[in-house]
Amino acid sequence: MTKPSLPQGTRDFGPEVVRKRQYILNTIRTTFELYGFQPLETPAMENLETLMGKYGEEGDKLIFKILNNGLNDAKNIDKAKAAFDNVLLGKNDKNLTERALRYDLTIPFARYVAMNHGQLTFPFKRYQIQPVWRADRPQKGRYREFYQCDADVVGSNGLLNEVELAAIYWQVFSKLGITVEIKINSRKILAALAEACGGSDKMVDITVAIDKLDKIGIDKVKEELLTRGLDEHQVAIIVQYLDISGSNTEKLNKLKELVGSLPAGAKGIEELEFVIGHFATLVLADPAAASPLLVDFTLARGLNYYTGIIFEVKAQGVQMGSIGGGGRYDDLTGLFGVPNIPGVGISFGVDRIYDVLEELKLFPQEVQTGTQVLFFNLGDAESKSAFSLMQSLRNSGIRCELYHEQAKFEKQFKYADKKNIPFAVIIGSKELEAKTCVVKHLGKGEQQEVKWEALEEAVSGL
Amino acid sequence: MTKPSLPQGTRDFGPEVVRKRQYILNTIRTTFELYGFQPLETPAMENLETLMGKYGEEGDKLIFKILNNGLNDAKNIDKAKAAFDNVLLGKNDKNLTERALRYDLTIPFARYVAMNHGQLTFPFKRYQIQPVWRADRPQKGRYREFYQCDADVVGSNGLLNEVELAAIYWQVFSKLGITVEIKINSRKILAALAEACGGSDKMVDITVAIDKLDKIGIDKVKEELLTRGLDEHQVAIIVQYLDISGSNTEKLNKLKELVGSLPAGAKGIEELEFVIGHFATLVLADPAAASPLLVDFTLARGLNYYTGIIFEVKAQGVQMGSIGGGGRYDDLTGLFGVPNIPGVGISFGVDRIYDVLEELKLFPQEVQTGTQVLFFNLGDAESKSAFSLMQSLRNSGIRCELYHEQAKFEKQFKYADKKNIPFAVIIGSKELEAKTCVVKHLGKGEQQEVKWEALEEAVSGL
Numbered sequence: 001m002t003k004p005s006l007p008q009g010t011r012d013f014g015p016e017v018v019r020k021r022q023y024i025l026n027t028i029r030t031t032f033e034l035y036g037f038q039p040l041e042t043p044a045m046e047n048l049e050t051l052m053g054k055y056g057e058e059g060d061k062l063i064f065k066i067l068n069n070g071l072n073d074a075k076n077i078d079k080a081k082a083a084f085d086n087v088l089l090g091k092n093d094k095n096l097t098e099r100a101l102r103y104d105l106t107i108p109f110a111r112y113v114a115m116n117h118g119q120l121t122f123p124f125k126r127y128q129i130q131p132v133w134r135a136d137r138p139q140k141g142r143y144r145e146f147y148q149c150d151a152d153v154v155g156s157n158g159l160l161n162e163v164e165l166a167a168i169y170w171q172v173f174s175k176l177g178i179t180v181e182i183k184i185n186s187r188k189i190l191a192a193l194a195e196a197c198g199g200s201d202k203m204v205d206i207t208v209a210i211d212k213l214d215k216i217g218i219d220k221v222k223e224e225l226l227t228r229g230l231d232e233h234q235v236a237i238i239v240q241y242l243d244i245s246g247s248n249t250e251k252l253n254k255l256k257e258l259v260g261s262l263p264a265g266a267k268g269i270e271e272l273e274f275v276i277g278h279f280a281t282l283v284l285a286d287p288a289a290a291s292p293l294l295v296d297f298t299l300a301r302g303l304n305y306y307t308g309i310i311f312e313v314k315a316q317g318v319q320m321g322s323i324g325g326g327g328r329y330d331d332l333t334g335l336f337g338v339p340n341i342p343g344v345g346i347s348f349g350v351d352r353i354y355d356v357l358e359e360l361k362l363f364p365q366e367v368q369t370g371t372q373v374l375f376f377n378l379g380d381a382e383s384k385s386a387f388s389l390m391q392s393l394r395n396s397g398i399r400c401e402l403y404h405e406q407a408k409f410e411k412q413f414k415y416a417d418k419k420n421i422p423f424a425v426i427i428g429s430k431e432l433e434a435k436t437c438v439v440k441h442l443g444k445g446e447q448q449e450v451k452w453e454a455l456e457e458a459v460s461g462l
Numbered sequence: 463m464t465k466p467s468l469p470q471g472t473r474d475f476g477p478e479v480v481r482k483r484q485y486i487l488n489t490i491r492t493t494f495e496l497y498g499f500q501p502l503e504t505p506a507m508e509n510l511e512t513l514m515g516k517y518g519e520e521g522d523k524l525i526f527k528i529l530n531n532g533l534n535d536a537k538n539i540d541k542a543k544a545a546f547d548n549v550l551l552g553k554n555d556k557n558l559t560e561r562a563l564r565y566d567l568t569i570p571f572a573r574y575v576a577m578n579h580g581q582l583t584f585p586f587k588r589y590q591i592q593p594v595w596r597a598d599r600p601q602k603g604r605y606r607e608f609y610q611c612d613a614d615v616v617g618s619n620g621l622l623n624e625v626e627l628a629a630i631y632w633q634v635f636s637k638l639g640i641t642v643e644i645k646i647n648s649r650k651i652l653a654a655l656a657e658a659c660g661g662s663d664k665m666v667d668i669t670v671a672i673d674k675l676d677k678i679g680i681d682k683v684k685e686e687l688l689t690r691g692l693d694e695h696q697v698a699i700i701v702q703y704l705d706i707s708g709s710n711t712e713k714l715n716k717l718k719e720l721v722g723s724l725p726a727g728a729k730g731i732e733e734l735e736f737v738i739g740h741f742a743t744l745v746l747a748d749p750a751a752a753s754p755l756l757v758d759f760t761l762a763r764g765l766n767y768y769t770g771i772i773f774e775v776k777a778q779g780v781q782m783g784s785i786g787g788g789g790r791y792d793d794l795t796g797l798f799g800v801p802n803i804p805g806v807g808i809s810f811g812v813d814r815i816y817d818v819l820e821e822l823k824l825f826p827q828e829v830q831t832g833t834q835v836l837f838f839n840l841g842d843a844e845s846k847s848a849f850s851l852m853q854s855l856r857n858s859g860i861r862c863e864l865y866h867e868q869a870k871f872e873k874q875f876k877y878a879d880k881k882n883i884p885f886a887v888i889i890g891s892k893e894l895e896a897k898t899c900v901v902k903h904l905g906k907g908e909q910q911e912v913k914w915e916a917l918e919e920a921v922s923g924l
Contacts, residue, residue, distance in 0.1 A: 003577075003798075004509075004573045004576050004577055004799075005512075005577070006505065006508075006509070006577075007505065007508065007509055010505035010507055011505065012502070012503070012505070012574050012578075013502070013503040013504075014502060015500035015502065015588070018500075018503050019501065033832070034859070034860070034861050034862070035856070035861075035862075035863070036832070036861060036862060038477035038480075038832045038833075039475075039477055039480035039484070040474070040476060041474070041475040041480050042475075043468065043469065043472035043473060043474070043607050044506060044563075044593065044595070044607060045469050045472055045526075045595070045606075046468075046469065047466075047467060047468070050466055050467075061531065061532070064507075064528050064529075065528070065529040065531075066527070066528055066529065066563070067526075067527040067528065067529050067549075067559055069524070069526070071549060071550065072550045072551065072552045080550065084546050087529075087533060088533065088534045088539060088542065088543070089534065090534045096529075098469070099469050101506075111466045112474050114466050115465075115466055115467070115468075115474075116474075116476075121877060121880040123866050125863070131506065133507070144507075145505050145507065156867065157867075158866045158867050160864065160866065161866065278849075281846070282849045282850060283853065285853070336465075336466045337466075370495070370500045371498045383622075384744065387744045388747065391629075391744065391747070394496040394497070397496070398496075399497075399498060400496070400497075400498060401498030401587070402622065404585050404615070404623065405618065405619075405620050415583060419583055
């Protein structure tokens with residue numbers, strides 16, 4: 001018998017970890033719902049054709065495909081052989097794999113909207129918190145199964161949606177106690193920059209190079225732009241763009257000089273001003289208050305489908321990649337034959353948020369407590385009374401256990417200690433007769449003897 | 463472009479359904495935690511060898527296997543070809559599929575306990591609520607992806623665990639408003655019956671036949687037993703056994719006459735008496751109260767690994783298979799090289815519980831409400847005031863939306879109606895000036911004009 005093990009890149013979450021993760025997810029979920037977002041859940045498996053071709057060539061390779069069942073049935077065997085030959089040529093074939101595991105939450109959401117758009121009420125505001133799977137090479141902080149946590153509004157062009165999504169970021173991270181910077185930019189500004197540098201065909205080159213600024217620095221970015229065919233003058237414009245600094249207002253004013261005369265630039269600036277302004281007056285309710293929103297013209301969000309405002313969230317006081325990101329897109333469901341559904345969405349990076357909370361020691365004590373009270377088991381009559389008391393605490397919402405068998409004090413204390421249970425309630429023969437119990441706060445080492453009817457109060461409030 | 467679709471046997475859960483499912487799962491989860499059970503989550507994918515051979519030949523065929531990635535890489539291609547030939551012969555081969563999707567929650571739990579038994583504190587009480595996947599032929603009420611919801615205590619032989627698990631059933635279904643019968647029996651009694659009928663080698667034959675009683679009736683069961691090699695005298699004992707009726711006490715007394723002299727029979731009866739007696743005194747807190755526990759000697763729970771007390775839960779007032787089941791087993795982790803870990807567990811059938819609540823119209827109204835308040839959008843200044851009011855309601859935990867753009871009354875009412883939003887809050891130019899709003903209860907058709915500071919009270923309490 002081989003020792004059991006886990007597939008590479010996957011994790012078990014034990015009790016302490018699940019409780020902490022649930023704390024994060026519940027905080028996000030509750031906030032999504034306060035803002036009118038409704039939950040959606042899609043299956044882990046999608047038809048292979050729903051997923052293929054949606055994530056680029058590299059993405060396609062990372063999709064986990066599910067082998068059809070019954071391949072060795074006589075009726076399937078010939079087709080399966082032919083299909084396998086296709087797969088070895090790098091093609092997909094339904095006779096070998098019809099289904100695959102969800103790679104993100106966006107494509108399943110688009111598939112759902114396309115399938116149900118006749119029944120849905122628009123704008124449709126949905127959130128979705130589910131695992132996704134990717135056959136990436138596992139490394140520190142990168143897993144083959146991980147949760148995504150998305151909220152999107154589709155079917156609305158209103159910029160108040162962007163204001164609300166920024167408010168959700170702000171509210172969630174405030175509740176979690178994480179100070180954040182919410183970087184904001186607009187793809188329209190990047191488009192205007194491309195135009196100022198000779199044409200929209202430069203957009204991809206410029207975006208790719210800017211995206212690397214953090215990692216490789218301005219000199220290497222300049223080199224890359226020249227290699228990609230931009231001339232010295234164009235590169236100079238981009239350097240000027242990347243150099244813009246100051247407060248949000250100062251930055252926007254400087255940008256106006258650079259691209260404000262181009263329609264895309266003017267529009268992008270106007271949109272940023274709208275979101276930042278409304279966030280200050282409506283969400284912060286004080287235009288003079290320090291805003292977590294930070295205009296960052298170097299923000300590009302890679303080669304994805306965004307077309308308007310884009311966001312990225314960074315935690316302060318800790319070294320960590322972005323813990324959230326999102327933006328506006330023009331067309332969610334065109335790939336599935338339903339055009340003209342624009343939208344805007346954000347997502348939270350649950351694993352990184354977990355690491356930030358852990359590193360800054362921000363998980364509240366109560367999240368770290370499972371069972372709150374352990375009743376000792378000191379004999380048949382004693383444990384019967386303990387059980388009855390325990391049931392009444394449970395009815396009041398207090399999480400309790402009775403030690404599973406009669407045992408020495410020491411053993412029962414050790415159990416409470418290992419399980420991090422804050423209170424031990426002890427009923428021996430003496431206490432049984434007096435209808436009292438000894439309540440011991442294990443963390444503080446304090447103890448008191450209380451009447452049975454006073455027990456609930458004695459263990460309330462950790 | 464083909465129309466997008468879902469894989470056979472899988473489901474999207476839209477907002478209303480997710481909310482209802484969450485209501486069920488949260489009720490169960492909260493109760494598990496009140497009883498000291500701790501959450502565990504395992505990955506969707508397990509190594510294929512962890513799963514194969516654990517579910518019988520039929521089960522093995524229903525496991526979804528994941529195709530290895532990169533089969534057409536030059537370095538893999540020859541091995542993949544050889545592996546595929548093996549698969550066509552009905553064998554497993556790591557060079558084609560290393561991983562598979564979770565088929566139930568028990569084997570991953572056993573794998574987890576075996577991998578971590580050095581670090582775990584026993585008794586280990588875990589619950590687990592996650593989807594599983596089976597390549598079953600889809601049919602009404604049977605899906606290829608569905609949730610399981612299990613709680614187990616391992617590392618304890620104490621029968622108080624059984625009492626607590628029965629209490630969990632009772633408490634969960636009471637909270638959900640479902641009246642249930644919790645059928646209870648012991649595998650030891652079935653073992654004693656087999657002994658009384660000529661030997662323990664008859665156990666499987668007897669169990670299989672008894673399990674069919676509901677479906678085929680007593681005459682066919684007799685036939686089957688004769689076919690399976692039992693003689694007339696032995697069949698007569700079984701018929702006598704199946705005929706036992708009356709109250710729990712009467713049934714147990716009659717059973718004593720039949721198998722009480724056999725050690726397994728005596729032990730099984732003693733255990734049933736313990737669980738039923740302690741449930742009455744400790745959980746119901748009134749030995750004279752009607753108990754949901756119902757001794758049912760025809761309960762066998764199929765050909766699984768149970769060895770002691772077994773449970774099965776039936777909803778009253780509705781035609782539906784069992785909505786829960788479980789029991790005691792001797793050896794959770796032996797298959798993974800860690801012997802002597804006994805346990806007892808129960809599970810809830812979430813899909814069926816959903817159907818019962820739907821059929822009996824037991825979902826509470828609040829579960830059916832997403833957004834509670836829709837603020838109308840009647841212009842720029844009006845909507846700014848609406849937004850500020852909305853933020854303060856959100857801060858008080860009330861779920862709100864502002865209609866996404868300025869639009870006609872009718873359109874905004876229609877949106878609220880379709881989304882089942884109970885309150886509309888209307889601020890027009892007149893209300894803006896007077897710092898009031900019109901609050902309309904859409905279900906009741908009532909409306910009132912209130913000062914801004916009185917809004918929260920006006921929309922509190924649905």
